[in-house]
Amino acid sequence: MAVSSLLPSARRHPGGRPHHKLDLDGTRDLKLLKGPWAKGFAVALAVAYFVIPGSLEETTLRTLCYCGLYAIGAIGLNLLTGFTGQISLGHAAFFGGGAYCAAYFGDKHGWPFPAYVLAAIVVGLAVGGAIGPFAARLRGNYLAVVTIGLLFVAYHLFMNWDSVTGGGNGVGVANADISVGPLDFRDLELGGLKYTFVQGMFWLIWAFVAITALLAKNIVRSRPGRAMQAIRDRDLSAEIIGVKPTRYKVAAFAVAGACASVAGVFYALMQNHVSPHEFGGQVGLFLSITFVAMIIMGGVGTIFGSILGALLVEYGTRFINQRGADAPILGIPVDQGWLTVGELNRILFGLLIIFFLVLEPRGLAALWMRIRIWFQSWPFSY
Amino acid sequence: MTALALGAIRSDAWFETLFSGVALGAKYALVALGFVVVFKATGVINFAQASFVVVGGYLCFNAANTWGWNFYLALLFAMVGGALLGLILEFLILRRMAGEAPFTLIMVTIGILFVIDNIVTAIWGPDYHDLADPWGLKTWQWGDVDIAQADVWTIGITGVVLVAFFLMFKFSTLGLAMRASALDQEAALAQGIAPKRVYQVAWACAGVVGAVAGAMLASGTGSLRPDMGLIALIAFPAMILGGLESPGGAVLGGLIIGLVQQFTALLAPEYLAWIGGGFDRVSPYFVMVLILLVRPTGLFGQKEVRRV
Numbered sequence: 231m232a233v234s235s236l237l238p239s240a241r242r243h244p245g246g247r248p249h250h251k252l253d254l255d256g257t258r259d260l261k262l263l264k265g266p267w268a269k270g271f272a273v274a275l276a277v278a279y280f281v282i283p284g285s286l287e288e289t290t291l292r293t294l295c296y297c298g299l300y301a302i303g304a305i306g307l308n309l310l311t312g313f314t315g316q317i318s319l320g321h322a323a324f325f326g327g328g329a330y331c332a333a334y335f336g337d338k339h340g341w342p343f344p345a346y347v348l349a350a351i352v353v354g355l356a357v358g359g360a361i362g363p364f365a366a367r368l369r370g371n372y373l374a375v376v377t378i379g380l381l382f383v384a385y386h387l388f389m390n391w392d393s394v395t396g397g398g399n400g401v402g403v404a405n406a407d408i409s410v411g412p413l414d415f416r417d418l419e420l421g422g423l424k425y426t427f428v429q430g431m432f433w434l435i436w437a438f439v440a441i442t443a444l445l446a447k448n449i450v451r452s453r454p455g456r457a458m459q460a461i462r463d464r465d466l467s468a469e470i471i472g473v474k475p476t477r478y479k480v481a482a483f484a485v486a487g488a489c490a491s492v493a494g495v496f497y498a499l500m501q502n503h504v505s506p507h508e509f510g511g512q513v514g515l516f517l518s519i520t521f522v523a524m525i526i527m528g529g530v531g532t533i534f535g536s537i538l539g540a541l542l543v544e545y546g547t548r549f550i551n552q553r554g555a556d557a558p559i560l561g562i563p564v565d566q567g568w569l570t571v572g573e574l575n576r577i578l579f580g581l582l583i584i585f586f587l588v589l590e591p592r593g594l595a596a597l598w599m600r601i602r603i604w605f606q607s608w609p610f611s612y
Numbered sequence: 613m614t615a616l617a618l619g620a621i622r623s624d625a626w627f628e629t630l631f632s633g634v635a636l637g638a639k640y641a642l643v644a645l646g647f648v649v650v651f652k653a654t655g656v657i658n659f660a661q662a663s664f665v666v667v668g669g670y671l672c673f674n675a676a677n678t679w680g681w682n683f684y685l686a687l688l689f690a691m692v693g694g695a696l697l698g699l700i701l702e703f704l705i706l707r708r709m710a711g712e713a714p715f716t717l718i719m720v721t722i723g724i725l726f727v728i729d730n731i732v733t734a735i736w737g738p739d740y741h742d743l744a745d746p747w748g749l750k751t752w753q754w755g756d757v758d759i760a761q762a763d764v765w766t767i768g769i770t771g772v773v774l775v776a777f778f779l780m781f782k783f784s785t786l787g788l789a790m791r792a793s794a795l796d797q798e799a800a801l802a803q804g805i806a807p808k809r810v811y812q813v814a815w816a817c818a819g820v821v822g823a824v825a826g827a828m829l830a831s832g833t834g835s836l837r838p839d840m841g842l843i844a845l846i847a848f849p850a851m852i853l854g855g856l857e858s859p860g861g862a863v864l865g866g867l868i869i870g871l872v873q874q875f876t877a878l879l880a881p882e883y884l885a886w887i888g889g890g891f892d893r894v895s896p897y898f899v900m901v902l903i904l905l906v907r908p909t910g911l912f913g914q915k916e917v918r919r920v
Contacts, residue, residue: 317715364901367908370714371657371856375848376904379897382845390888511893512842519722526719573730580726587720588708 260451267602279436283429291428292500293548298435299496301540304524305439305446305533306489311522312531313450314482315462316365320377322517323384324487326509327353328494329403333504334394336406336495343408350491358487362480378515385510400505403498408434435496439537442489446533449485458482490521523579527586529595538594543579550575624756629878630871635763637870638770642825643847644854644862645777646818651856652794653814656706657714659721661822662841663728668694668823669743669830669840670736676744683746690823697728698819702811710811725841733838745831762832773824774863777817781859786813794857846873849900855913864911869896 263269283291303325310316331350335341341349364376388395395401408415408430415430449455457478460468465475498504507513520543528539551571569577586593643665650658671693675686701724709720747762781787793800793810801807829843830836850869854861876884877892884891909915 311715315715317718319718364904368904369908371651371718372852372904372908372910374657374714374718375852376901378845378848379901382894382897386888386891386894389890512839512845515845519719522719569730569734573734576726576730580723580730583723583726584705584720587716587723588705591716 262447262451279433279440283425283432288426288428289552291432293545295428295431295435295496295500296548297541297544298432298439299493299500300521300524300544301439301537302435302442302496303490303493303521304528304536304540305442306486306493307521308525308528308530308533308536309446309449309458309489310482310486312525312529312536313455313462314458314479315465316479316482317370317374318361318377318483318486319374319515319518319522320361320380320384321486321490321521322509322514323380324354324357324490325494325497325517325521326384326388326504326506326514327357327487328491329498329501329504329509330388330395330401330494331491332406332495332498333396333401333403336498337401337403340405340407343406343410346406347492347495350495351488354488354491355484356487357491358484359480361487362483363476365479365483366476377518381510381514381518385506385514388506388510395504395506398506400503400507402503404502406499408499410434431496431500438492438496442492443533443537446489450533454478454481520579523583525593526583526591527593529593531592532595534598535593535595538598542594547575547579550578625878627757628759629874631757631759632763633871633874634867635760635766635870636874637850637867638767639825639828639843639866640847640850640869641863641866642770642773642821642828643844644851644866645774645859646821646825647847647851648854648856648859648862649814649821650818652859653790653810654706654710655714656709656717656721657856658818659718659844660701660724660728661818661847662844663725663732664694664697664819664822665826665829665843666729666732666838666841667697667826668819669826669836670732671823672827673736673741673743673830673836677741683744687824687827690827691820694819694821694823694826695816696819698815698817699812702815706815707808707811729838729841736838738838741830741836743827743830743834743836745827747832749833760832762834766828766831769824769828773821777821777859790814846896849896852910853900853903855910857914858910858912861910861912869899872896872899 258264263272282294286294303321307318307321310318328350331346331353335346335349336343361377361380365373368376389398391397413420415434416427418425418430418433450458457468457473460471460473461475461478469475494509501508509517524539524543525536526539527542528537529535590596643661646661646664647658650656650661668690672683672686672690675681675689676683679686681689705720705724709717712720745762747760747765750761751758752761752764781791789800789805790810790813792803793805793807797807800810825843826840829840846869847866850865851862852865853868854863854865872895873892876895880887880891880895881889903911907913
């Protein structure tokens with residue numbers, strides 16, 4: 231009697247009905263789209279997906295393509311860092327591996343698009359899986375430094391494995407096929423209308439973002455996702471209740487590697503050229519840090535946040551690069567003052583990382599959640 | 613076959629490499645020591661240590677070249693500047709972050725690194741400069757062996773800094789407080805040791821050590837440049853190799869990495885040609901990974917006690 235009154239079904243008490251948001255058995259957490267807000271938002275996104283390529287100019291569209299491909303990598307990193315709690319500063323190595331897959335299998339050997347994307351996924355899984363055992367043995371700070379080591383090893387490989395990577399000069403990707411079934415995304419033709427390369431790539435890349443996000447969301451809201459979060463929160467406790475940390479850490483690294491690898495494929499396709507200087511050594515470290523910054527600003531531990539973060543960081547960086555020179559800082563236009571646009575960009579980047587970690591550690595996603603909860607509980611927002 | 617191949621490298625090349633390896637290792641040791649001091653006291657892996665190195669180098673340059681000060685005075689100025697920078701960072705940001713997860717702390721210090729490095733570039737420009745050190749490219753001849761004077765002085769000054777450091781750590785009240793608080797913060801607090809004070813001293817020390825490393829890197833054949841902080845990337849293996857909590861380990865790790873790097877530069881083109889050019893840039897990381905596989909907390913690191 232006393233117990234049953236705690237359950238949500240016990241509604242016969244006068245005036246004692248629990249709030250409709252109260253969820254005691256966890257079914258709400260398992261839902262993909264929670265409530266009308268999320269559903270409406272999903273519809274809006276779907277409409278935007280079809281409308282945007284026709285209504286925005288080429289440069290903006292190109293920027294959004296890059297945002298999309300970084301979002302794919304960031305989703306993988308969020309599974310690894312945000313959900314499993316493993317630090318990786320070596321993400322650029324996976325990213326570069328994927329780019330070289332596009333160049334080697336797609337351009338040099340002329341494989342069809344699905345085949346070399348699959349090859350990139352396999353390579354990403356394999357390299358990520360190879361890092362996994364280190365993750366099982368090393369913790370926190372030690373792991374961070376070892377993943378930096380991965381960048382240097384990858385750089386050495388990219389520079390010296392000439393037959394695959396073309397050495398320091400890199401390789402072209404211009405001849406790689408980008409068609410899925412009858413749709414050739416290089417020059418897309420739909421219903422008699424011709425679309426440009428960038429328009430086609432927008433649809434292709436953001437379709438992959440949606441697929442990756444859905445897969446990641448499904449991992450997160452099912453049994454493996456709960457195991458990963460248990461490991462993140464306290465891996466020893468997780469082990470005691472029967473979760474195998476080694477298995478999940480290795481798997482998380484493998485999945486994150488595969489995501490970054492797919493992102494790398496699209497990067498190579500967008501750039502038309504792959505060079506080791508974009509992924510290795512210090513530039514690689516910068517790229518890896520950019521990925522981490524994306525999930526910090528977007529929201530550690532949320533899939534949607536990874537996409538928000540990629541949009542904020544990549545769009546912001548490119549926006550400042552294009553327009554920053556005209557914007558005055560303290561009354562002096564940037565390029566005539568003592569800062570160059572690149573420096574301004576990196577200073578802002580650093581400041582934003584610090585700002586988010588100190589003031590809003592859960593990123594943009596938390597801001598969004600706070601707004602939503604405020605409206606849901608209005609007018610009693612306490 | 614081996615004997616024949618060994619003959620291809622002159623014996624004085626061995627001595628010279630040994631010496632330059634120790635000198636390079638001394639620089640790594642200084643940077644790694646900066647990492648260890650902060651980590652031991654506060655539990656932060658300070659990526660911004662690289663910016664201490666850069667700021668220290670440029671302050672020394674500004675005093676010695678632009679203002680024409682005596683080099684040693686300029687070095688002292690850089691050390692004071694480094695200490696101040698450390699204190700400011702601790703006061704403004706790191707104080708608020710005590711007890712956060714390693715991930716958060718690493719990223720905050722990376723953010724600081726971006727800001728400071730680019731401010732330095734904005735102030736002093738992207739060009740390379742020669743530091744007005746008294747040694748330049750001069751060498752001492754010892755038989756067939758050429759030894760760079762800057763290397764000798766680097767080893768000497770590093771040695772002095774390290775000894776001073778260990779004496780302070782071992783015998784001063786402040787050093788005792790730092791050791792106590794690294795060992796058990798709550799117990800130290802109960803003994804009346806103010807953790808704030810310990811943090812401040814640790815960050816100031818890191819600034820001083822970083823500044824010395826910066827000046828030493830820019831002296832001799834080196835030059836002053838905005839990406840000088842990259843040395844920190846190679847000091848990482850040195851620090852990890854020795855164990856994050858061990859200052860002695862940092863010094864030993866630095867020397868090992870310096871020697872490994874110089875000897876791979878000498879020997880790899882001869883014996884490991886298949887592995888490709890520029891292997892000396894990567895070799896420190898291979899050594900680190902090998903040692904970590906055997907000992908997951910480095911040579912002298914404390915084994916972590918894990919509680920549920």
